Amino acid sequence: MHGLHRIEADPIDLLRTRTSAKWRSYDPEVLPLPVAEMDYPLAEPIAAALHRAIDRSDTGYNAGPEAVAHAFAGFAATRFGWEVDPARVTCTADVSMGLVEVLRRVISPGDRVVVTSPIYPPFFDLVTEAGGVVEEIPLLGGIRDGWSLDLLAIEAAFASGVRAMLLCNPHNPTGWVPARDDLAPLADLAAAFDATIVSDEVHGPLAQPGSPYTPFLTVSDAAREHGVAVTAATKAFNIAGLKAALIITASERGDRLRDALPYEVSWRMSQFGSIATVAAFTDGGPWLDGVLGSLDDNRRLLADLLAEELPGVGYRMPDATYLAWLDLAALGWGDDPAATALERAKVALMSGPTFGAEVGRGHARLNFACSPEVLGEAITRLADAT
Missing domain, CATH: 3.90.1150.10 (Aspartate Aminotransferase, domain 1)
Structure with a gap:
């Protein structure tokens, strides 16, 4: 393997x-x-890129998302068969920050947001930071039989006015990798109720080859219309301290969402984060x-x-x-x-x-x-x- x-x-x-x-x-x-x-x-290409940056005193403001977006597009196409349009990428400092900023665009203060427990603990805080209220819907199944989304409960939540869901794909802490058949009906529900699926995909590159991860935005037209992916090289390449992440959309609805992000969001990506991310996605x-x-x-x-x-x-x-x-x-x-x-x-x-x-x-x-x-x-x- x-x-x-x-x-x-x-x-x-x-x-x-x-x-x-x-x-x-x-x-x-x-x-x-x-x-x-x-x-x-640290991966040698990343270390070398950072050393070269130090040698040329390249520690100023980051010049924008283009290099990171193109590097990720190549990586995503090669490893996941995911065609990412670099023009539909906004960068920021980290995945958590990206999730909060996207949520702020798609909910109003007091709106409920679905999280699927057991879940990465900051998810609870990110919903609150964005002005939302946590709607906890536990995964079905467990350690014995494996996990799945409780689609009936999610449908009921959307029907009752929930505006968004934080998806963790692949899932932390269980290590579950949702299949296309898990994600397609979720996208259909989001379309039916005009909700938004905000998908944290930072662990995608860490899916084992026998269980390849399915990027949410590749699932269907409904997923592209109602989904936003937030990802980074940080987990897979162990560079969390360098601060760079990507907010990715695949529709005009998504474009409007990214266009509405505050100006400062994209300036939060660090110069070293950008340099390391490009090296990771290109040569790592x-x-x-x-x-x-x-x-x-x-x-x-x-x-x-x-x-x-x-x-x-x-x-x-x-x-x-x-x-x-x-x-x-x-x-x-x-x-x-x-x-x-x-x-x-x-x-x-x-x-x-x-x-x-x-x-x-x-x-x-x-x-x-x-x-x-x-x-x-x-x-x-x-x-x-x-």
Whole structure:
């Protein structure tokens, strides 16, 4: 699938010299596996592009979206078969900021916005920041059978006046990759009720080859008319600190939405973010393939480790992302087992209830974009703490 090529994680001693959130939020004895940062070395084309920028003192204002938009269009066409019109791309600092700005254009203060829990915790805050009210509609299914959208509940929400939905495609924290058959009826519902689907697709490049992700704007005419995609190179290429993201539309309705964005939105993209993003989308493919191979190894290793050392823990191997959604209820560690894991095992996980109070109870999210040794040590520590 990936050949033999792998990108290996940096040694733990080198990782502990990093100053990013993952490595500065906990005491040194803690294995930090909550924050969505990867332990792999930066892709060489990105590092080289940034070094060249430093050498020419290229640290002024970013010149606009053109270079990023064209680089992404090439990447999207090659990897996803997605034809993106670079003229229909607006850039900003990060995906969360893009989601908020799009929501502000499509809702009025007090309007409800659907989020599908368990969901990336900032989604709840982004809706509020945009002036909306969260309408939480949990995914159907679960770790045992897999997940799906509750289309009947979403239809009822749209029928009752909900104006927008935040879609996470692929889904964080479950790693579920919605198929075209999941997304097409959602687009039809948005068209029927004149709602907008705002799709966070930042994990799209991290879908495994056997489970390719479907960009929402490729699904149908209804999706192109009523969808807005927000994405970035930041998750797949581990450059979140460099601040660059893309807001993409595929219809005249979408064009009007982007045209209505405040002038400053596009000036928020950083110069280094732009430079790194162009390098990632243009020359980062081989590195990304190596990372996907390592993540494939680790998602399977995690299944083996849990079966051996923590057989009561529920885990469904994710088809995308480097995040594992774990049902730890069997350990008896209460509603928020991440707190117990940190206290007893010195393993930092992301708190399950923050992904949705009800559906997250007894759960936690684990980041497996690390070395096999760190992953093994983490599971051993958790097992020893039971």
